[in-house]
Amino acid sequence: MTRFLAITRTEMLILRRNRWLLVATLIMVLFALALTFAGSAPTGTLGVDMLTVSVASMTTLSVYLAPLLALMISFDAIAGDVDRGSLSLLLSYPAGRGEILLGKFTAHLAALAFAMTVGFGTAGAVAAWFGGAGADSLFALGRLIVTSILLGAVFLALGYLLSALARGATAAAGLSAGLWLVFVVLYDLGLLGAVVMDKGGVFTQSVFPWVMVANPADAFRLWNIAATEGVAMASGMTGAAQALPAWAAPASLLVWPILGFALARLAFRRVEP
Amino acid sequence: MTDKALTIETVCKDRGKTRVLSDISLTLEPGQRVALLGHNGAGKSTLIKSILGLTPIQAGTIRIGTAAPGSAQARRDTAYLPEAVSFHPALTGREQLTLFAKLSGTNADVPALLDRVGLGDAMDRRIGAYSKGMRQRLGLAQVLLGQPKLALLDEPTSGLDPISRQDLYAIIDELAAQGTAVLIASHALTEVEARTDRIAIMRKGRMVADDTLANLSALAGLPIRLRVRARANADALAAELGGNRINGASVELLCSPADKMQALRRIAGLGDAVADVEMTPPKLEDLCRHYAQEALQ
Ligand SMILES: Nc1ncnc2c1ncn2[C@@H]1O[C@H](COP(=O)(O)OP(=O)(O)O)[C@@H](O)[C@H]1O
Ligand SMILES: [Mg+2]
Numbered sequence: 238m239t240r241f242l243a244i245t246r247t248e249m250l251i252l253r254r255n256r257w258l259l260v261a262t263l264i265m266v267l268f269a270l271a272l273t274f275a276g277s278a279p280t281g282t283l284g285v286d287m288l289t290v291s292v293a294s295m296t297t298l299s300v301y302l303a304p305l306l307a308l309m310i311s312f313d314a315i316a317g318d319v320d321r322g323s324l325s326l327l328l329s330y331p332a333g334r335g336e337i338l339l340g341k342f343t344a345h346l347a348a349l350a351f352a353m354t355v356g357f358g359t360a361g362a363v364a365a366w367f368g369g370a371g372a373d374s375l376f377a378l379g380r381l382i383v384t385s386i387l388l389g390a391v392f393l394a395l396g397y398l399l400s401a402l403a404r405g406a407t408a409a410a411g412l413s414a415g416l417w418l419v420f421v422v423l424y425d426l427g428l429l430g431a432v433v434m435d436k437g438g439v440f441t442q443s444v445f446p447w448v449m450v451a452n453p454a455d456a457f458r459l460w461n462i463a464a465t466e467g468v469a470m471a472s473g474m475t476g477a478a479q480a481l482p483a484w485a486a487p488a489s490l491l492v493w494p495i496l497g498f499a500l501a502r503l504a505f506r507r508v509e510p
Numbered sequence: 511m512t513d514k515a516l517t518i519e520t521v522c523k524d525r526g527k528t529r530v531l532s533d534i535s536l537t538l539e540p541g542q543r544v545a546l547l548g549h550n551g552a553g554k555s556t557l558i559k560s561i562l563g564l565t566p567i568q569a570g571t572i573r574i575g576t577a578a579p580g581s582a583q584a585r586r587d588t589a590y591l592p593e594a595v596s597f598h599p600a601l602t603g604r605e606q607l608t609l610f611a612k613l614s615g616t617n618a619d620v621p622a623l624l625d626r627v628g629l630g631d632a633m634d635r636r637i638g639a640y641s642k643g644m645r646q647r648l649g650l651a652q653v654l655l656g657q658p659k660l661a662l663l664d665e666p667t668s669g670l671d672p673i674s675r676q677d678l679y680a681i682i683d684e685l686a687a688q689g690t691a692v693l694i695a696s697h698a699l700t701e702v703e704a705r706t707d708r709i710a711i712m713r714k715g716r717m718v719a720d721d722t723l724a725n726l727s728a729l730a731g732l733p734i735r736l737r738v739r740a741r742a743n744a745d746a747l748a749a750e751l752g753g754n755r756i757n758g759a760s761v762e763l764l765c766s767p768a769d770k771m772q773a774l775r776r777i778a779g780l781g782d783a784v785a786d787v788e789m790t791p792p793k794l795e796d797l798c799r800h801y802a803q804e805a806l807q
Contacts (some may be wrong), residue, residue, distance in 0.1 A: 243612035247605065254600040254636075321596045324651070329562050329590040330613040331582055509565050 239330045244340025245347075252310065252348045261306050261348070265356020268302065269295050273360045287368020288361060292377045295357055296461045300454050301383045301421055304392040306352065308413040310345045311396025314338075315505060316409040325510035335503050342393060342498065349389040357382050377461070385459050387490045391453040392417075394497025401504035424452050446480040456489035514575075515540045515660050515691030516561065521570030523553075523560060523715075530556050531567070531715045538691040540659065543682055545703035546695040547798055548712035554695040555593055557712070558662045562590060574660055586614070589690075593665045595649045598776035599638030603629050603648050606637060607655075611686075616656040627651045628677065642669035646796055650681060661685050661692045675702055682706075699794040711801045719801045730800045732792035733764035738777055739786040747783060751776065759785075 243316065252258045273291040318324035325336060361378040370378075396413055403409035428449055437440045449455045459481070516538040523531040530553045538544055548554050559565040561572055563580020577583035597606050603624055611618045624633040627647040637645065646669050651659050663682075667675055679702050685692050696703050703709065704723055711719040711726075719726060738761045740747040748755045753763030765773045770789075777787055 242614050243609055247601065247609045249597055250605060317598075321598070322594055323590050323597050325559065325562070325564055325592050326590060326595060326649075327613075329585060329588060331585045331615065332608065332613050472767060502737070508761045510559075 239428045240330075240376050241340045241343075244332065245344045248341050248344030249347065252344065256349065257310060257341055258348050261352040262311075262355050263429065264306070265302070265352045266359050268298050269356045269360030270363060272298055273364045274280045277488055286364075286370050288364040288370035288374035288378060291360055291364040291368075292374060292381050293462070295360060296381055296458065299353075299357075299388065300458055303349075303353070303385045303388040303457075304417055304421055304454065307345070307349060307389040307392035308396045308417055310348070311393045312400050312403075312409040312413040314341050314345075314397050315400040315508060316403050316406040317400075319508065319510055320406050324508070328510055335502060338397060338498075338502055338505055342390075342397070345393050346386070346390055349393070353382055353385045353389065381461055383492060384460055387494060388453060388457045390494040391398075391490070391497055392420075394494055394501050397501035398497060398504050401501060401508050404456065420452060420454050425455065442480065447485075450481055450485045450489050453490055453493040456486040456493075460486035460490060513540070514538065514573075515542070516693070517571070517573040518557075518561070519571045521557070521567050521572060522562060523556060523565070523567045525556075529715055531560065534570070534712075534715075534717050536710055536717065536720065538660065538693060540689045540691055541686050542708065543686050543692045543694070544708045544710060545706040546693055546710050546712065546790040547699055547703060548695075548697065549802060550697055551714075552697075552712040553715040554697075554712060555664055558590070558664050558693070558695060559736050561660075561662060562588065579737065589653040589655070589657040589661040591608075591646075591649045591653050591661075591663045591666055593695075596645050597637045599636060601637055602634050603637060603640070603644075603651075604633040606648065607633075607651055611654040611655055612625070618655050622688065623651045623654055624648075627681070628655065628674075643671065643674055646670055647674070650678065654681065654685070657688055658685075658690050661690050663692065665693045665696060666694060667696060667700060675700070678702060679705060680728075683736040699798045704794050711798065713802050723797075726801070727792065727797060728767075730792070730797055731766060732796055733766055734770055734792065734801055735771060736763050736777070737761070737788040737789075737790070738763070738784055741783055741785040743783070747780070749754060750780065 269291075272294040273287070275294070315324065328334070332340075357378065361370070361375075363403065365375070395416060399412040399416060400406075400409045401414050428445065432441050432445055435445075450459055514537050516536070518534055518536040521531055522529065534553075534557060536544075543550070544558070546554050556565065560567050561574065561579055563578070563584065564675060572579050574584040574587055577587065578652055601609075604620055607620045607624060611620055621630070621633060624630055627650050629644060629647055629651065632644060637648065646666070650666065653663065663739065666678055670678060674677060674685070682692050682694065682702070689769045692706075694703060694706065699709070706723075708721065709723055709726060710717060721729070736753075737756070738751065738753070740759050740761065743754055744759050748761045751761055751763055754759040756762045763773070774787070
C-alpha cells in the first residue's frame with residue numbers, strides 16, 4: 238500500500254513539475270468558457286437555460302479533448318521508463334508490476350479529474366451566473382464531468398497498452414495519435430459510410446447502434462445526449478439512442494476502463510526492460 | 511549452499527536463435543567483491559537481468575541466498591545499478607531517492623545518503639540538469655539503501671572521472687564490509703575491477719575464467735616487457751640481447767616471469783653500455799585480452 242502510494246505521489250509530482258496539470262487545466266477552462274459564450278446566442282429562443290446549451294457543446298468538445306489529454310500522459314508511462322533505463326531499476330524493487338501500473342493510473346486519473354472538474358466547473362458556474370441554471374442542467378453538468386473522467390480513464394488505460402507494446406516512447410506517441418484518430422474520427426466516419434450504403438436496412442436498424450455504442454467515445458456522447466432532449470442532435474445519433482436500451486452506453490463506458498487496464502496489465506507483463 | 515549470497519549453476523539463455531548465455535556458473539560469498547569482465551555483447555548485462563528475474567532463462571538455476579530470481583524475497587535482498595541509468599528529468603535527486611526508499615520499505619536518511627555520494631549540493635535540483643556522472647552517483651545512492659545481501663552493478667565506472675572512481679571503490683568496499691556480495695560488470699579492467707576479490711571473464715556468453723587476479727596473471731604467463739636504453743650503440747645492444755630496436759637509443763625485449771632475473775643479470779653484465787632499464791609487468795588490459803582471445807581459439 239505504501240509502495241503504491243509512493244508511486245502515485247511521484248507521478249503527481251511529475252505532472253505538476255512538467256506543467257502538464259497546469260496546461261491541461263488551462264486548456265479545459267479556456268475551451269469550456271469559449272464554448273459557453275459562443276453558445277449563449279441562441280439561448281431563450283430554444284427555451285432552455287444557458288447551462289444546458291453550454292453542456293451540450295462541452296460534450297462535443299470533451300469527446301475530442303478527454304482522450305487527447307489522457308493519451309498525452311499515458312503514452313510515456315511504460316515506454317518512457319524503458320527508454321530511460323529506469324524501468325529495470327523500478328522492477329528490481331519489491332513493487333509488483335500491477336502495483337506500479339495502478340499507482341501511475343491513480344495519479345494520472347486524479348490529474349485528469351482535476352482538469353475536467355475545474356474546466357467544466359468554471360464554465361458551468363459562468364453559464365449559471367449569466368444565463369441561469371435549473372436542477373436538470375446542473376445534473377447534466379455533473380454527468381458531463383463524471384463521464385469525461387471515465388472517458389479519460391479509458392484512454393489512459395489504452396495509452397498504457399500502447400506504451401507497453403511500442404518499441405520506445407516515440408513509437409508509443411505515434412501509435413497513440415493513430416488510436417485517437419481511429420476512435421474519435423475514423424470510427425464514426427466508417428459507420429456513417431456503412432449507414433449510407435445500407436440505405437436503412439437491417440444493419441442500420443439493429444447492428445449499427447451496438448457497433449456505435451461499443452466505441453467508448455460514442456458511448457460517452459450517447460450517454461450525455463440521450464438524456465438531453467432539448468438539444469438538437471445528429472439524426473443518426475437520435476436513432477441509435479432510441480434503438481438501444483438505457484444501460485448500453487453507461488455499461489460500455491464503465492467496462493472499457495476495466496478492459497483497457499486489464500489489457501495494459503497483460504501487455505506490461507510481457508515487457509522485458 | 512544457503513550461505514552463498516548468489517549461486518548460478520549452468521545457466522543458458524537464448525535470444526531468438528542465438529545463445530547469449532551458455533553454461534554459466536558463478537557463486538558469490540557474502541562480502542565478496544567479484545568483477546565480471548567481458549567485451550561489449552559478451553552477455554554481462556543479460557546475466558545480471560537474469561539474476562534479477564527480469565528476463566527468463568532457458569536452463570540452469572539461479573538463487574539469491576535461497577530465493578528464486580524475481581521473488582519478493584530476492585527483490586528485497588538485491589540492489590541494482592543499471593547500465594547507463596537515467597531517471598525522470600522532472601524529479602529532483604531527493605525526490606527520486608525518496609521514492610526508492612519508500613519502495614524498498616527502509617527508513618533511510620535520504621539527504622545523508624545523497625551527501626555520501628557527493629550530491630549534497632545538487633539534491634534539490636532537477637535530475638534533468640545533472641551530468642552523466644551525477645546520475646550515476648544517484649544510481650549508486652539507491653544501491654546503498656537498506657542493507658542488500660547482493661549488489662549488482664552494471665558498468666558502474668562508465669561516465670565517472672578518476673576521482674569519482676576512487677569514491678566508487680570506497681562505496682564498494684563499504685558494501686562488502688557490511689556483508690553485501692558485490693558483482694561489478696565491466697567491459698574493461700581498470701583499478702576498480704582489479705581491486706576486487708575475484709575476476710570472472712565472459713566471452714560470447716561463456717565463462718572463460720574465474721579466479722583471483724594473481725592466479726589469473728600467473729596462469730596467463732604474460733611476458734614482462736624490458737626496455738633497455740643504450741649509452742651509445744643501440745644496434746650492438748640489440749644484437750647482444752636479442753631484442754628489438756624501438757627507437758634511436760632503446761631496445762625492447764620480452765621475457766617470461768620465470769626468466770626475469772636471468773635477463774636482468776645479463777643486462778647488468780653489460781656494464782657501461784646500458785644507460786637505463788625500465789621494466790613493465792603485463793598490463794591489466796593485456797590480461798583481459800589474453801583470456802578473451804584464448805576462448806576464441
Ligand atoms: N533486448 C535485447 N534483445 C535482443 N538481443 C539482445 C537484447 N539485449 C542484449 N541482446 C544481445 O545479447 C547479447 C549480450 O548482450 P549484453 O548482455 O547486453 O552484453 P554486455 O552487457 O556484456 O555488453 C548481445 O549479443 C546482444 O546483442
Ligand atoms: Mg552491458
